[in-house]
Amino acid sequence: MIPEIGQFALILALSLALCQGVLPLIGAHRDDAAMMSVARPAAAGQFLFVAVSFGCLIWAFVTDDFSVLYVANHSQLALPTGYKISAVWSAHEGSLLMWLLILAAWTIAVARYSKELPQKFAARVIGVLGLLSVGFLLFALLTSNPFERLHPAAIDGADLNPLLQDPGLAIHPPLLYVGYVGFSVAFAFAIAAMLSGDLDQKWARWTRPWTVIAWLFLTVGIALGSWWAYYELGWGGWWFWDPVENASFMPWLIGTALIHSLAVTERRGLFKSWTLLLAISAFSLSLLGTFLVRSGIIVSVHAFATDPTRGYFILAFLAIVIIGALILYAWRAPALDSAVGFRLLSRETFLLLNNVLLVVAATLVLLGTLAPLIVEMLNGGKISIGPPWFQVAFLVPMLPLIFLLGLGMHTAWRSQDLGPWQRLFRVPAIIAIIVGLIIPLFIYGRVGLLVAVGCIAAVWIVASSLIQPLRSWRRAEGSAGISRSALGMSIAHFGVGFFVLGVTIVSAFGEESDRAMRAGDTIDVAGFQFEMREIRDVQGPNYSAVEGVVEIRRDGEYIGTVRPQKRQYLVQQSWMTEAGIHPTWNKDLFVALGDRIGGGAWSVRIQYKPMIRFIWVGAFIMALGGLVSVSDRRYRQ
Amino acid sequence: MNRFLLPLVAVVVFIPILILGLNTDPRKLPSPYIGKPAPQFELPGLKDPSITVTTASLEGRMTLVNIWATWCVGCRAEHQYLMQLAQQGTIPIYGINWRDSRTQALSWLEQLGDPYVVSGFDADARVGIDWGAYGAPESFLVNPQGIVLYRFAGPLNQAIWEREFQPRILEDAAP
Structure with missing residues (x-):
């Protein structure tokens, strides 16, 4: 009975998601306040019913209801109760339900904190999120019903995959999904702006905190996944360039680019169409990741059971969402860009380079992940692209990125004078070279080119990210201190330095x-x-x-x-x-x-x-930096 | 052309790749060693740890290298067919017992029969990785010169043998 309630609740959620997706968008188009006001209650109702459905699935697991196929396949009587709950999202059907729950949760969070936004804009954002929910709810109901019955019921279940019986698994996927799905909010903001045809600096200010929150969850999720692989798989590595890892890493890279490009759009009104494109891409890559993991198109240790119908469904959904968004983009974006100039030596230039390099990195990962597919289609047979390729290819955009990072964060907007800028870097550069050579030479006894470059880069970022906080700390009485968002930036970049140091040392001196x-x-x-x-x-x-x-x-x-x-x-x-x-x-x-x-x-x-x-501490510090920056006063208005 | 159309064009070009990808079978795995010499390995024997199984053991005749483990259901499925190949003397089969426990592997061979000339014991999956194995069971066809001709991932059976292995064996034997 309870599993049927769960399925019925999902159907009700679909009906409400349809209302949420269609009525507010029509309302915003016709300027009809009554239709727009459907958005919030429909979103709340949709969340409620998805939550009921999720609760029913948990109940089926906790009470060992082996008449439900999904439970019989992924649980067992002797499984500790904590793992019975985490088994809910251990495979395709349940994790899709969790995806839906998280999407609905993001939606009500947006509905709750968007009261200050213009009604039309908020209605469009919630409407777009509703349409995404419709797609995923249909996916769950038509191809991946988690409540399918098994007759006759099994006496005992087939047990949860032992690899997944670990606290790391219990929290890693939910955090990762919060990040993945969170990019749908930035996507919805971008679509809403393009529908209305007007995008100003306020738009970037509204979008930024949502994007940063999604990004920080994704950061923590990926770091936990890496940590789990490290101690659970028994290989002792921390990143394997597995297609599924790449699937979460590509949205992270683009999301990182998006955060930086949003900063330019907010401060200077530049890069508008580029920012929109990144917002669309970050979510599109999340969808692509879902497709790769759940369609069986690529062989991976993580891949869920393969089923071609699911593959076709996600692919169709992915095509509709991405192509629709890009048609809108091609139509609306040309009108958005404003001609504001900036000098060559300015923060805009550095952020532009940051974006280019991050997009290049994401493209390399995408190519490496899909190369086997593409080569096969050109009748080149199957090839495997392994970690060695990624390690080399990835360094190409990353090394310049790391060095430019330390410079860019201290460069003024619009135009920077060369003299004071050079003086500012004298101390961190000297510290970086000395400490960056001392660490490998005196602690580990030897140094090579790559190790020296890595260590110097790491210390360089750490030292230059400390400049602003230190100055604020020693500032004259009464002068303005560092803003939360600048402090957050310094912390996040400090984390990058930590991360780079860890990667360099462990790959050079591990035994x-x-x-x-x-x-x-x-x-x-x-x-x-x-x-x-x-x-x-x-x-x-x-x-x-x-x-x-x-x-x-x-x-x-x-x-x-x-x-x-x-x-x-x-x-x-x-x-x-x-x-x-x-x-x-x-x-x-x-x-x-x-x-x-x-x-x-x-x-x-x-x-x-x-x-x-x-490595992991660095990632957590990056996420912490994101948290500090979203607490900035200007986002709380 | 409007540069804002470029992303759309890129995606429209890209999606057919994914559609075609869905239609290909990910189980048809290649091996980086096809057409190349088999990777060098040296493993202790499964039954008698004092002997070693090496790449040199394969040379001189057409052989089948089979990666197997007791925890793998597919291996159980193909075991009977391997027994048949061995009993008919079709081809000498060399086993690599992969990520397994020695006691279980030995009792498996005792119960189900031993189709292998000899099995090497690859406890920590070193050799499995060298061969580029994705999972068990996997079978590699190695010619008398020690060149890998073909790789098959998944349980072997008569039909696959006739379709994939036999033509390659004949082709290799032809001058």
Whole structure:
């Protein structure tokens, strides 16, 4: 009964989404206040019914209702309750429902905080979001019903994929979706502006906080995903250039470009048509990501079960949304651009370069992801493009971006005098060169070209992002302090520096060793002694495991004990690696059990990962910077 | 032309690529090694860890390299056909037991029969990665000179053997 209520609620949500998508748009066109006023209540109702539906699915999981096919495929009696809930979004149908819930939540947030906007504009934004909801609700109801019954009901479920039985999975997809779906708000603002045909600097001010919030959730979501892959997959890497990772990374790159281009549009009224195009692209790439993940078009460790009908549906939806938006763009954008000049040495120039480089980076990722498809179509056979290609290709736009970043943030709008600008960078540049060489040389004992460039770039960004906060701190009594949005920018860029430092150090100085170990064996990696004290059997709620107890010492001094496990999940009979990690702020010592080799010995992978935490910490600092900047006073009016 | 039309043009060109992509089978995987020498490997034997299985073991005759594991359902599905190939003496099959446990792998061979000349034990999937394996089961056809002729991802059966493998074996044997 409850699952049927869930499905019925979805149908009701579809009816309300249709009202929300159609009436306010017609109302705005005809200047009919009554029709426009449908927008907010319809959005609230749509959210309510999607939430009821989502609640019903959670209920089906928590009560082990194995007469529901989706539950029977992704849960099991012995699964801990927390994972029964996170299993809701562990596969296609449930995660689509979560996508809908998040879209509806963004919509009511927009409805709630758009009271100051002109009625017509708000009605159009909510209307466009309603149309997007219609598309996704139809997708769920027609091709991916999560409430489909199984007759006869299963006695027990097939269990949640053990890889996904982890706290990281419970929070990573929701955060990622909040970011993905959040770009639909920027998209809706762009469409609304083009429908009305008038786009001013106020438009950019309204759009900015929504975009930054979406971006910061996406940042945290991607960082958590990377962290999860690091400790759960047992490979010890943090980014694999997997198509699905790329699917979330492309909207991130374009979203980052969008945030910067919105700044230009807000401050100077420039780049209007470009900003619109980025807003359309960021959401289009989110849709493309959904398509890649859910259609089975590209082989990936993450890909959901493949089903061609779903692929065609998303593709049709994607085509309608993107082509519709771009036709509107081709029609309206030419009238928008205003001719305001800026000098070559000005912040506008740097932000333009930022945008170009980020778009180039996103294009490279897109090409790398789709190259196998394209080559195959040209009858070139199947090719795989691996991490080596991405690593090299990606450096090309990123290195200049990193160096320009430190310059651009201290350049004045419109026109900058060369003299004071050069003086300003003298100290950070000297610090960057000295510290950037000291770190690899004195801590890790050697330095190469790429390491030096990476470290200097990282310290350069960190140092130059501190200029503004330090000046504000030492400013004369009574003078204006740094604004929240400038502080947020400094923090986010500081995070970029941290991130770059982590990436550089871990890829240059990380060590790894694969050996066979018995109880009592000691292995030396990167100056640390890893002693296998014991290999024993342990029991979990739905798995049994072999656990190694590894004591780590350095020159006889005790550092810590890690307990890597090799788990066998009882229902799916699959083996999972649970790495043992000894984390400190400046390095991780990582031990993963491989397999039993015989005679009581196990293959063991030991890794030394210096500064790897800086990667995720850097990403979190970037997100924090976004949070600080949206709290700026001018967005709260 | 109106430059604001360019994004639209780009997308209209791009979408057919995705449509065609939907119509191709992602399971038909290539191997970076097709037409190239098989990757060098050295694995301890599954049954007898003291012997080593290496690339050199493959040379001198047409062989089938099969990546398998006990946790993989597809491997169970193709096992009977592999047994048939082995019993008929069609082709020597070399196994790479991938990300598996030795005890389980041994009891699997005991219960279902052992079609392999020898199986190497690839506990930490090093060799699987070298061969560019996406998942199990996967089979590679290697010619007497040690060149990889064909790769098939998924469970083998009679029809696939006749359609994909046999013509390649004959073609390679022809002068």
